Amino acid sequence: MPVMSPKKEQAVFQQGMRLLAKRSMSIHELTQKLLTTYHRERDCDEIVDHTIKRLQQLHILSDYRTAESIAYRHANKGDRFIRQKLKAAGVDAICASQVVAKLGDERVRAKEAALKKRATLKNESRQQKQEQLIRFLFARGFETDICHHVAEQLT
Secondary structure, rough: OOOOOOOHHHHHHHHHHHHHHHHOOOHHHHHHHHHHHHHHHHHHHHHHOOHHHHHHHHHOOHHHHHHHHHHHHOOOOOOOHHHHHHOOOOHHHHHHHHHHHHHHHHHHHHHHHHHHHHOOOOOOOOHHHHHHHHHHHHHHHOHHHHHHHHHHHHO
16 A cells, blocks of 8 residues: 555545535545545555545444434435435435334324414415325325325325
8 A cells, every 4th residue: 555645634534524514515526525635646546545434433434324414404305305305415325214114104294284384375276286285295205095095184
């Protein structure tokens, strides 16, 4: 393994800290950002890999905490939507499943979202309200059967 320059290593570490100070990132996201920034450096892959490991050892970088942050930020959306966000962030499926399970019942979250939306639906027929609620819930990433069930229940 090539010997890393302490200056380079420190610069990459500091950049990682600055990026994480702005927002929580997954290991995948931070790795990609650092590789993009330092791609011209010799031994870039090794330095970035070492930085990622160091940040994990210091408990500064955690996919699980990032997944929780993303999931709770989008708790008013469906599991499908949240899983897509987590996948886009590079969070593995097992971690994503654990975090989504902690959010609680998707039906309850769908009902809460639909109740807020229902208040905006005034002069429409029962059928129109039901269709609009189904479309609204589906667009928020809730499962189709949950959309139909909640819309029927609330109209």
